[in-house]
Amino acid sequence: MQTDLMKEVTELLSGLGNSLLISAIGILLGIGIGIVLGAIRHARIPVANIAIVGFVNAFRCTPLLVQIFLLFYALPDIGIRLTPFETSWLALALWGGAYQTEVFRAAFEAVPKGEVTAARALGLPAFQTFLDVTLPIALRIAITGATTTAITQFRSSSFMIVVGYQELTYVANRIVSDTFKVFETFGIACLMYLLICSILSAASRAFERRLLIPGLGVVK
Amino acid sequence: MNDWIWPVAAYLGQGLLVTLWISLLTVLLATVLGLLIAALSRSTLSLARLIGRLYVEVFRGVPSLMILLFVFFALPQIGLRTGPLTAAIIGLGLWGGANIGEVFRGALNSIPYRQEQGARALGLSATEALVFVILPQAFRRALPPYVGQLTVLVQASALTSVVGVSDLLGSARQMIERLAYVGAGGSHAIEIYLGVLSIFFVISYSLTALASLIERRLRV
Structure with missing residues (x-):
């Protein structure tokens, strides 16, 4: 009995490892997409702007689950075959990227105008002003919002059960189907999700405090 | 030619x-739970505040799909035989709540305390202050994010297909399988998923x- 539970916890932990792996890739790519597309939106580049608004709306206004189905079950019809692993991180990255674009666009808009004007008055070229003044401040402003999206991406990694990727929810579901130990298995899996979410939000708060610029009212 | x-x-x-x-039933259940919380x-x-806090922390830290599966498998174990549809609505409702x-x-807490103080100073009872001063203002603050949550719940309804409900996504999957089986010129997965x-x-x-x-419209 005791060893049974240990065996299940070990399996769940390996599922958690896979969840963390696809989430990490998805979150990092999502932040990358968000910074680049958010900056382009902030710079108001004519055609790119409309394309990005389209991308953001398309991914935010449709369920992630349907996007996953399209990527995994429909793309093979036009010759693009993705493995469950590739589908998992790609779906999380695209979906998270759409949300992060809005987070970083808002952060860029929230940078105090005076800072930018001062840098330009001191003779910094526009692009250098962006790199050395706007970006460092905007990234700090974006920490809270970007963490919220990242945590949602981590929780949504459970959707990858539908492509058969062996993440935490998939493993928990398989154990329950085999053993009918619903409460123990799902209970432990839920605790694992809760633990990771708390660690992520605590880390983000610590990060925000560490990076605080004295005198700049970035952190409430 | 396109007779499918x-x-x-x-x-x-x-x-x-x-x-x-x-979506409708989930929204109703989630709204009632939300008011209670x-x-x-x-x-x-x-103790009541702690229970409310704990409920929110647990249900927002765990993936919606995990809660749905938990309810789906747990209800029969505690002797409640319901179909997947009922289990899915309960699961999503608990999460949405x-x-x-x-x-x-958040809306209630955003109303400054001086509003209540002012109402009490003018001779309103605690209940009157809540009903005539706090709630009308909180309602205006809550409505936009509440409608935003409705979007989240409509999108989350697609998860019910995982436990075998024939919702929009579920019936799309069934149709794609049928079409591939009868060989009506391929599976048409791309067209159908894009339609969904x-x-x-x-x-x-x-x-x-x-x-x-x-x-x-509601800006005060």
Whole structure:
């Protein structure tokens, strides 16, 4: 009995490892997409702007689950075959990227105008002003919002059960189907999700405090 | 030549009705739970506040799909034989209740304390102050994010297909399998999934537009 539970916890932990792996890739790519597309939106580049608004709306206004189905079950019809692993991180990255674009666009808009004007008055070229003044401040402003999206991406990694990727929810579901130990298995899996979410939000708060610029009212 | 389209569209139409029905019931359940949680957070009993807090933390830290599967497998174990549809609605409702509870709580807490003080100083009782001063203002604050949560719940309804409900996504999957089986010129997975995405997009985008319209109209 005791060893049974240990065996299940070990399996769940390996599922958690896979969840963390696809989430990490998805979150990092999502932040990358968000910074680049958010900056382009902030710079108001004519055609790119409309394309990005389209991308953001398309991914935010449709369920992630349907996007996953399209990527995994429909793309093979036009010759693009993705493995469950590739589908998992790609779906999380695209979906998270759409949300992060809005987070970083808002952060860029929230940078105090005076800072930018001062840098330009001191003779910094526009692009250098962006790199050395706007970006460092905007990234700090974006920490809270970007963490919220990242945590949602981590929780949504459970959707990858539908492509058969062996993440935490998939493993928990398989154990329950085999053993009918619903409460123990799902209970432990839920605790694992809760633990990771708390660690992520605590880390983000610590990060925000560490990076605080004295005198700049970035952190409430 | 495209004689597969009409039967599929009719079947998806039935799926859409199921999706809308699930969304409606989930929203009702989540709203009632949300009001209860907001009320708990305003309670004078610290135990009641703790229970409300704990509920929100647990249900927002665990993936919606995990909660859905948990309810789906746990209900039969405690002797409640329900179909997947009921289990899915309960699961999504429990999850949505935590999110909507946060919206209501946030709106209530955003009303400055001096509003209550002012009302009491003018001779209103505590209940009168709540009903005539706090709630009308909190309602305006809560409405836009509440409509935003409706979008989240409509999108989450797609998860019910994982436990075998024939909602919009579920019926799309069934149709794709049928078409591949009868060999009507391929599986048509791309067209069907894009169709499903478009329907969700129209619903979500209208709700999002409605939320920002309400936000502009209700500004105090």
